[in-house]
Amino acid sequence: MLIECAVKHDVDPQRLFPEKDYPQRSPFSRDGDRIIHASAFRRLIGKTQVFIKPQSDHVRNRLTHTIEVSRASRQIATMLGLNAELAEAIALVHDMGHPPYGHIGENILDKILSDSGGFNHNVQALRVVTHLENPYPDFIGLNLSWYCLEGIIKHNGPFKTDIPAYVQEYNSKHDLLLNTYPSCEAQIASLADDIAYNCHDLQDGLRANLFSLNDISSISLVRQYRNKISANHPDISETHLSLSIIRKIFDYFISDLNHTSKKALDDAGLKSLEEVRNFQRDIISFSDEAKEHLKSIKSFLWINMYEKQVDMSKEDNPExxxxxxxxxxxxxxxxxxxxxxxxxxxxxxxxxxxxxxxxxxxxxxxxxxxxxxxxx
Structure with a gap:
């Protein structure tokens, strides 16, 4: 059963172009199906997550990352009594606006478009599903539900100022309440992304020999789980040890997000989706301790992975x-x-x-x- 402030399965989907309902599926199940059948979704398999021209078939690309984020979003939403199908659909779109070569490519396109509104992958994701994908004869775009579109463009929070031109243009015909907070389901998708890419970038960096298990043990959470796992499995191989550590860290963040958000929801006593929108902050969040752990992982990855990838990319010269x-x-x-x-x-x-x-x-x-x- 969904909690009071969740987006309900039988809500009016408020699609820009009205369509006949299908009682066999919820509006958000239909959203998810439309997204995974989109050509832009399939092309994520050929787009960089971190590595340009990866040397291993086992490192992640945008598609595998998206699948991991969508599954985590669904799991968290289910635990909290929120709409898992909606959280999953929003997560499926979250990287569909990324160009080739990841954030390097995004910066180059932003430079080209500097006098025309710039380029931002979150805005581009909205543009993809509302304007560029055209598989249907009766309307432009995928005609996703209002709730899914709102989650796509606001999953990082409300817009207060500097609203991008395309967001303004689309909002003028399909008001997404840009200055309010997004649904809990959208907030979940954003934080599930944080969990997935931080944990899995550690794993991919190890596989690519950018750093060692000893290197990542400088991160307190890694060190904590390394000591526990090694004590219980003294003969464990380094490969199994590193994989076990990553799983433990992933589970830690999922569990922390669940417990912290459940307490926040209980304390706030939100009775409706409108109360979520008008709350003065995100209600779905990590504990302060987990935020510090996340910050330390991000800091390590920035120095030991992302900056190195920028240097390595110069050989291929994506610009x-x-x-x-x-x-x-x-x-x-x-x-x-x-x-x-x-x-x-x-x-x-x-x-x-x-x-x-x-x-x-x-x-x-x-x-x-x-x-x-x-x-x-």
Whole structure:
């Protein structure tokens, strides 16, 4: 049974384009199905999570990361008596706006679009599901429920100022209550992302030999679980030890988020979704202790992984690849697929945005292939 402030399964989905309901499935089950059948979702398999040109087939990409976040979101929502299908659907979209080459690619596109509203992967995710994906003859986009769209654009919190242009444009026809807090389900998706990428980036970094088990033992939570596991399994291999540590840390954050949020929900006594929206802070949160542990993991990863990846990426020069492909399409519009050519109708600024939309949807394999065939 769902708690009082959860989004209910039988709520009016408030889709932008009204559709017939299907009693066999909830609105949010339909949202999830539409997302995983979208071509942009499938292309996540060819996009960097952290590693550009990973040397191992076992490190994560955007798709595997998204699956892990969606499963964690569903688990947390279920434990808290919230709408698991909605939390899962929001999580499935959270990285669909990422371009090739991850945050490096995002920064390059943001530079290109600096005079046209910039580029942000969260805003692009909304743009993908409401404008760029067009598998249906009766409407533009995936026509997801209002609750899913609200969670996609507000999962990191409400908008107070500096609302991006596309968010304003979409909001003018489908009011997402931008200045209020999102549903508990959306808040879960955001924190499940934090849990997944911090834990699993540690695992992938170990696999890639960016750092060792001894290195990550400088993190207090790692050291704590290493000592406990080693005491119970004195002959454990280093591989099993590191995997066991990552699992324990993952479980720790899930458990902490569950207990802390359950207490906060009980203490606040929220009786409706409206009360969640008008609460003065996120109600779903970690304890102060867990926040400190999370901060220490992030700090370690930044120094020992993310900064190194920026240096390693210079060998492949993603900036040159993206900029060269962008300049090529700016002068060779006819080289774009016909469906993309038809989108360009409103002058130079619109042309730049559409070409960046096209590039943002590319996998790393495809953009490099385009670069080699069209530019070099």
């Amino acid at each position: 040159n690849v993206i900029m060269s492909v962008f300049k090529y399409f700016m002068t060779e519009i006819d080289a774009l697929p016909n469906s993309w050519q038809k989108r360009i109708s409103e002058g130079q600024e619109e042309k730049i945005r559409i070409i960046c939309d096209y590039i943002a949807g590319m996998t790393e394999k495809f953009i490099y292939k385009t670069y080699k065939e069209k530019v070099q």
